[in-house]
Amino acid sequence: MAAEENKSTLEVIPRNEEKIKKIWKTAGILLVLTSIEFVFAFTLPRGLLLYAIFIGLTIWKAKYIMMEFMHLGEEAKPLFYSIIVPLIFLVWLVIALMREGSDIFMIRW
Amino acid sequence: MSTTATAVGVSSKRGIWGGGNEPLKASYGKLMMWFFLLSDIFTFAAFLTAYAAIRVSYPGYAGPEDVFVGSNEYWPVPEMVFDAIPFFHGAHIPLAFVGLMTFILIMSSVTMVLAVEAGHRNDRPDVVKWLLWTLLGGITFLSCQAWEWSHFIHGTDGGSMITYVNKLGQVVSETVYGANLAVNEYGPAAFAQLFFFITGFHGFHVTIGVFLLFLAFYQAAVGVYERRGHYEMVEKIGLYWHFVDLVWVFVFTFFYLI
CATH class of the missing domain: 1.20.58 (Methane Monooxygenase Hydroxylase; Chain G, domain 1)
Known part of the structure; x- marks a missing residue:
């Protein structure tokens, strides 16, 4: 069975x-x-x-x-771009936080 | 493979505004997995960018690498921190163990994609075989990470002389061994905090992945997917598992190389 x-x-x-x-x-x-x-x-x-x-x-x-x-x-193009395009925001995040970090460095040392 | 369900009773003559379109040509489950992974990408990206921001707010170790000593005055050199492997106590073998972990995770990703490929062909023995390999890879990786954490927490034989503010608010100078969230022998407190936080969060993802893989392995083995008529669950869990590998590629670069 x-x-x-x-x-x-x-x-x-x-x-x-x-x-x-x-x-x-x-x-x-x-x-x-x-x-x-x-x-x-x-x-x-x-x-x-x-x-x-x-x-x-x-x-x-x-x-x-x-x-x-x-x-x-x-995958279909709309799906492809809806995953890839939002990652552009990460560019801003990286630039902003790296600036922040190096400013803290300047103040601290 | 991407379209498993079409709207019932939709005439092709209704045109683009008639409803029942599938612009993304993916099933609900796969679509939701992709959007979950997108949100998870942002979570991990935020962690790693925070690591980078805190990293640049400290001076890097500038002296020669062979006389490196841990201090909370500067950020440590990864080669000098992650240089231990099991069964070779006290030996300085930089990055070898974490290299092995990377290899294991990449290989488990390869066996996962082979399982997905076998699922497309409805080949149950192959799916079961490759899922079992993937499961083994995942468990091995987690075991390696457990050892890595244990070593990181217990520290080296010599420890490092660290000056820090203790729980009572007093400034103390003492030899510190290993790491906790307040002080560690390798570098600034933030170094160990970020290590625990980020590799821990990744390890948590791997743990969930191992549970999901076990589920898929079991269900494939007893024929649940065969009766269902498709192996899409293997594909969805596969997406998650590749994502875990993807994150590790970045963690590896930021923690162990830079």
Whole structure:
């Protein structure tokens, strides 16, 4: 009886090796980008340039995760933009709070 | 895959203003998950930006890295704080353990996307297999984080000489070991506070993710999704799990690299 219940009723589509290969390729890219960050953390001198490289690589990785893993790129355009466009507000947040932080620094030290 | 339900009884002749349109071409559940994740992006972005603001309000450690000592006068160098790994007591192996944690979380994200892909194909054995791997990755990550926290709280053998204002309002100079919310041996009090706050909030998300993954794993294994006719739940939980990975990518950069 149990076996009857568990029998597949949905049609199973065979694996699309190309799609699976693309997933592993994205994984490889993410790991390579992380390794690059690691190498830079120990070889380049600390400073604005290094921080800019780190943030750039991080956003690059974020793009891969959102587009390839979360399939945001395959969603309808209105959905895509309703997720991406509000993130513009973060630019303001970062600029405002960094100014605030450096002003506190000037007063304190 | 994106459209699972269409409005019943809507004629295609009604046109764009007739109602029953699906401009976003996504199911209710997926849409709500996306908008929840958008709000969560703002929450984490606020935390990380607050970290950056507090970070720049302190001077950074300027001396050579090999003679680094913890002090609440300047912000510590991450390589000198996060340099421990299990079973190698006292060894200085910078960032190796957190690198391993990043690797585990990225790999669990990969197995999750493979589970989602298998769900699109209605391939139950594959979904169950990949969800189990993802679940294992999530639990391993949480265990690593528990060790990391434990080490951070208990501190190093030597500790650091810190001058601070104690609970009674007195200025004291003493050797501090490890970290709590009031004082820590690594840097300013805000350093440990932000560490606990942000990695803790992320760990809380991972914990919820592990519960959801277990739910999906169990339901897929007993055939709930098969009877339902689709594996959309795996897809929605997948979105959440990738988001947790996405946040960790940023936490990793801001806490451990910069």
